[in-house]
Amino acid sequence: MKQKDIHTSQYFYLKGSTICVSGPLNIHNSAGFLHDTEAFFRSNPGSGFTISLSNLTQLDSAGAIALHSLQETAQHYDITLNMQDASEEITNKLELFRPVKNKTVATGKQEPFFYNLGDKAIHILNEYVVTFFYLVSDILFWSVRDVFNKKQRRKGEFLNQAVSIGVNALPIVASMAFIIGLVLALQSSSQLRNFGANIYIVDLTVIAMMAEMGPLITAILVAGRSGSAIAAEIATMKVTSELDALKTMGLNPLRFVVIPKIYGSLITLPFLTILASISGIAGGALAAYLYLDITPEIFFNRMPEALYQKDILTGLIKSIVFAVIIVITGAFFGFKVEEGAEGVGRSTTSSVVAAITLVIIADSILGLMFY
Numbered sequence: 001m002k003q004k005d006i007h008t009s010q011y012f013y014l015k016g017s018t019i020c021v022s023g024p025l026n027i028h029n030s031a032g033f034l035h036d037t038e039a040f041f042r043s044n045p046g047s048g049f050t051i052s053l054s055n056l057t058q059l060d061s062a063g064a065i066a067l068h069s070l071q072e073t074a075q076h077y078d079i080t081l082n083m084q085d086a087s088e089e090i091t092n093k094l095e096l097f098r099p100v101k102n103k104t105v106a107t108g109k110q111e112p113f114f115y116n117l118g119d120k121a122i123h124i125l126n127e128y129v130v131t132f133f134y135l136v137s138d139i140l141f142w143s144v145r146d147v148f149n150k151k152q153r154r155k156g157e158f159l160n161q162a163v164s165i166g167v168n169a170l171p172i173v174a175s176m177a178f179i180i181g182l183v184l185a186l187q188s189s190s191q192l193r194n195f196g197a198n199i200y201i202v203d204l205t206v207i208a209m210m211a212e213m214g215p216l217i218t219a220i221l222v223a224g225r226s227g228s229a230i231a232a233e234i235a236t237m238k239v240t241s242e243l244d245a246l247k248t249m250g251l252n253p254l255r256f257v258v259i260p261k262i263y264g265s266l267i268t269l270p271f272l273t274i275l276a277s278i279s280g281i282a283g284g285a286l287a288a289y290l291y292l293d294i295t296p297e298i299f300f301n302r303m304p305e306a307l308y309q310k311d312i313l314t315g316l317i318k319s320i321v322f323a324v325i326i327v328i329t330g331a332f333f334g335f336k337v338e339e340g341a342e343g344v345g346r347s348t349t350s351s352v353v354a355a356i357t358l359v360i361i362a363d364s365i366l367g368l369m370f371y
Contacts, residue, residue, distance in 0.1 A: 011036055017048065022055040025063035034066050038073055045077040054085035064097035135332050142255050143262050157260040165226045165261065166268020173221050173272050174279040180217060181209055181280030185287035198292040202299055203306035205284030211311040211370075214277030216363050219322035222269065223355035227330040230261055231351035234334025235344040243335075258331045265323035273319035314370045321366065322359050329355040 011033040012021045019040075025033060051070070059067075067083070074081040086094065111119075185205050192201055234257060237243050243253045281303075288294040333351035337343045 024058035026060040027062035030062040030066040048080040161264030177276035177279040178283040181283030185284035202302040209280035215318035230330030235337035269323035
């Protein structure tokens with residue numbers, strides 16, 4: 001084969017169409033080797049060469065990478081390249097330091113819309129719905145069992161959770177309920193005044209707060225305040241391997257962490273609901289006095305005629321259901337976290353959104369049942 005130009009180099013020599021690499025090829029001379037070979041390839045485009053490694057005495061990782069990169073350089077100049085005559089030691093080093101090629105995933109055919117929809121639905125069903133109901137069954141089982149098993153309870157933990165979930169939430173719940181009751185009565189007063197039905201502001205405020213707004217406001221505020229704290233606490237314990245430590249000590253993380261929160265919320269949320277309802281009614285009484293000239297005496301004397309035992313029981317039953325939903329949702333997203341601090345934040349946000357959504361759905365179902 002006639003060459004356009006033959007380059008002399010201290011790293012290799014040309015014997016016909018064979019490039020003979022001689023001496024050591026290591027970190028100290030691999031850059032010069034690549035420079036000389038590229039210059040040679042540039043002068044002989046479209047040719048075919050064989051690289052002989054029989055005279056190569058030493059090879060390290062840098063030299064191996066340099067030899068592997070020759071293929072890419074040769075392709076750039078449309079040169080076919082073939083390596084041969086390497087000793088066993090050189091061959092092993094070339095294999096050891098062979099670059100990993102980037103794997104590109106072939107784009108598959110576009111699946112139909114309903115196929116993708118069904119696939120996502122199955123994923124959500126297995127990943128969230130089934131896991132959620134398993135968690136619900138475990139929590140309900142241990143909640144009932146541990147009522148009669150005092151030895152497994154942490155001393156004082158029930159009181160701590162009751163204070164954290166219920167008592168500390170009292171100021172914000174009472175103030176928000178008062179404002180909502182005030183606004184509810186205020187917005188209704190103008191319409192009732194047009195029909196001369198001022199006195200029915202009592203019925204509207206009392207029934208709405210006791211059966212609907214009181215439990216719902218309380219649940220939403222507790223979900224945002226305490227539900228997020230539950231999810232963040234459990235997620236942090238999982239990320240920092242505290243849950244694994246509990247398992248190592250023979251303790252069930254569900255019983256140790258979640259069950260006291262269930263007890264605390266079940267006891268305190270009905271009381272919070274009652275106090276929220278009372279605050280909302282007080283706000284409605286203030287609006288009735290200011291805008292409809294209904295004195296507090298008239299307002300509270302009218303209450304027994306408007307309020308029924310069914311409305312009180314409806315509010316209390318809703319509060320118990322909401323308490324279970326808030327704790328279970330927070331625990332579910334706390335146990336689902338798989339990453340670090342970023343995962344804890346996402347888990348907390350998801351728990352609040354899911355808890356409020358489930359509370360509203362449950363409120364709608366219970367409202368239809370008790371209507």
